[in-house]
Amino acid sequence: MTVDLANLSVPGPTANSLTAPFWQAAEAGRLMIQRCCACDKWVFYPRAICPHCWADALEWQTASGKGRLKSFSVIWKPGHPGWIAATPYVVGLVELAEGPTMLSHILVQANDVAVGDPLSFASTNIGGRILPCFAREAT
Amino acid sequence: MRHLMPNVAISGIGELKPQRRTDGVNTMDLLLRVSAEAARDAGLRPSDIDGLLVGPQVGETPQHVPAAVAEYFGMQPTMANVVDLGGASGPGMIWRAAAAIAAGQCETVLCVLGNHRNPTEPRSPNRNPAREFDTPFGASGANTSYALLMQAHMAAYGCSAADYAQIAAGARANAQLNPMAIFHGKPADIEEILASPMVASPLHLLEIVMPVAGGEAVIVTTVDRALRGPHRPVELWGAGEKVTHRAVSQAPSLTSGPLKPAIARALGQAQLTIRDIDFLSLYDCYTIMVAATIEDAGLCAPGQFANWLRENGGMGPEARQPINTHGGQLGFGQPDLAGGMTHVVEAVRQLRGQAAGRQIRNCMSALVTGNGATMSEAVALVLGVQA
Numbered sequence: 045m046t047v048d049l050a051n052l053s054v055p056g057p058t059a060n061s062l063t064a065p066f067w068q069a070a071e072a073g074r075l076m077i078q079r080c081c082a083c084d085k086w087v088f089y090p091r092a093i094c095p096h097c098w099a100d101a102l103e104w105q106t107a108s109g110k111g112r113l114k115s116f117s118v119i120w121k122p123g124h125p126g127w128i129a130a131t132p133y134v135v136g137l138v139e140l141a142e143g144p145t146m147l148s149h150i151l152v153q154a155n156d157v158a159v160g161d162p163l164s165f166a167s168t169n170i171g172g173r174i175l176p177c178f179a180r181e182a183t
Numbered sequence: 184m185r186h187l188m189p190n191v192a193i194s195g196i197g198e199l200k201p202q203r204r205t206d207g208v209n210t211m212d213l214l215l216r217v218s219a220e221a222a223r224d225a226g227l228r229p230s231d232i233d234g235l236l237v238g239p240q241v242g243e244t245p246q247h248v249p250a251a252v253a254e255y256f257g258m259q260p261t262m263a264n265v266v267d268l269g270g271a272s273g274p275g276m277i278w279r280a281a282a283a284i285a286a287g288q289c290e291t292v293l294c295v296l297g298n299h300r301n302p303t304e305p306r307s308p309n310r311n312p313a314r315e316f317d318t319p320f321g322a323s324g325a326n327t328s329y330a331l332l333m334q335a336h337m338a339a340y341g342c343s344a345a346d347y348a349q350i351a352a353g354a355r356a357n358a359q360l361n362p363m364a365i366f367h368g369k370p371a372d373i374e375e376i377l378a379s380p381m382v383a384s385p386l387h388l389l390e391i392v393m394p395v396a397g398g399e400a401v402i403v404t405t406v407d408r409a410l411r412g413p414h415r416p417v418e419l420w421g422a423g424e425k426v427t428h429r430a431v432s433q434a435p436s437l438t439s440g441p442l443k444p445a446i447a448r449a450l451g452q453a454q455l456t457i458r459d460i461d462f463l464s465l466y467d468c469y470t471i472m473v474a475a476t477i478e479d480a481g482l483c484a485p486g487q488f489a490n491w492l493r494e495n496g497g498m499g500p501e502a503r504q505p506i507n508t509h510g511g512q513l514g515f516g517q518p519d520l521a522g523g524m525t526h527v528v529e530a531v532r533q534l535r536g537q538a539a540g541r542q543i544r545n546c547m548s549a550l551v552t553g554n555g556a557t558m559s560e561a562v563a564l565v566l567g568v569q570a
């Protein structure tokens with residue numbers, strides 16, 4: 045990665061009032077996801093009602109920000125042209141300690157990443173927006 | 184009173200209060216709320232529902248609508264479809280639900296329609312969760328999703344890059360037997376495939392289908408009527424469907440997909456085992472898709488696809504169980520959504536005995552697989568001919 049991600053011209057989240065707390069928390073440096081008060085399960089991505097039990101009982105909670113890299117890809121030919129300047133870069137599937145998996149941008153060198161790597165939450169400016177990314181956990 | 188319809192009934196209903204505008208909510212929210220109400224009315228839990236019929240969602244989810252809705256709902260249906268008949272969509276769903284139940288594909292079908300309304304919002308495509316939660320991180324398009332699936336498979340089982348590349352090489356070899364294939368006259372060996380540019384690691388360019396223009400069509404009728412036609416009828420002996428998610432991050436497994444239960448259901452209906460199948464017509468958007476399908480079909484243990492392929496004698500018409508004799512989409516080209524139908528058409532040719540230059544000897548049965556989105560929408564068919 046040779047460019048500052050903040051300078052990329054790339055599409056941002058299509059947030060709405062339901063999902064905004066997730067993105068706003070990331071901007072403030074916190075990872076917040078929903079948890080169901082009826083069945084106690086964590087939920088990602090945000091929903092209006094719980095996808096596990098269909099109860100109208102979701103509330104926002106702060107997650108630990110810890111996770112594990114379930115898989116990754118080094119992107120050489122991005123699907124969106126705005127990302128070409130950042131190649132090669134790494135995206136990955138992050139299994140959060142709370143259970144759900146999210147896709148994110150992984151702040152590692154393309155030649156130094158492996159499935160199973162422990163990760164921690166790292167808010168990062170991508171294209172002028174602070175997004176919830178992940179970096180390798182300091183050991 | 185006797186009637187010709189299957190015995191089905193409506194057991195639950197839900198309805199939302201109409202609103203002039205619905206600021207901040209999307210169509211998915213409304214669909215899930217009204218569905219939860221219908222489930223409560225019927226005394227059902229979400230897990231009791233195994234079929235899903237939805238309407239089109241212009242401006243929010245242009246494609247993969249049933250998978251996107253099912254994922255949002257936390258459902259993994261065994262029958263999922265869009266009914267796109269304007270004002271007749273609702274009634275159209277009811278008999279389709281009955282037909283799916285009568286066909287043994289599901290027991291309880293949720294039929295749901297709805298829409299949000301925000302007059303100031305631009306009706307741009309793609310405002311669904313995959314767009315909101317994947318694209319901003321630099322992940323867009325199918326290549327990234329299948330690269331993530333392939334990396335997970337590699338890490339779990341230690342398969343080599345050459346193991347997967349042999350699938351693209353086998354497809355190219357079969358394309359040499361099909362003058363219609365885009366890569367006819369252009370074979371590629373494992374070395375050449377691995378030397379092609381990396382697109383999204385570990386996927387090389389030649390492990391990815393080439394988009395082409397094209398078209399495929401199939402006529403389905405009764406066996407009686409087909410017997411009066413010019414060709415040997417190719418019968419549908421079994422079918423299976425399963426939808427598990429839409430975005431790759433929501434996949435219940437990265438190394439095994441919904442084709443596993445879909446194939447099992449199709450074989451069960453056909454009263455055959457996978458070893459009985461003469462021809463494997465397997466959806467192959469990427470090399471990893473064929474690898475995962477060989478394993479999900481039960482042809483070998485997870486992680487053993489490469490050894491199995493070698494023991495199978497490759498993929499050609501002389502192999503023990505030939506695979507994708509038309510070249511697959513990796514060798515034939517992918518004419519967009521018609522690409523999946525090429526696997527049906529080739530199976531029909533093989534079962535009729537009309538696959539000139541690549542005919543399999545004594546081909547009496549075929550397994551056809553279809554796959555959509557991120558190894559998340561699966562259909563399996565068992566086709567066969569009478570001896």
Ligand SMILES: [Zn+2]
Binds near residue numbers: 080082083084094096
């Ligand atoms: Zn719940």
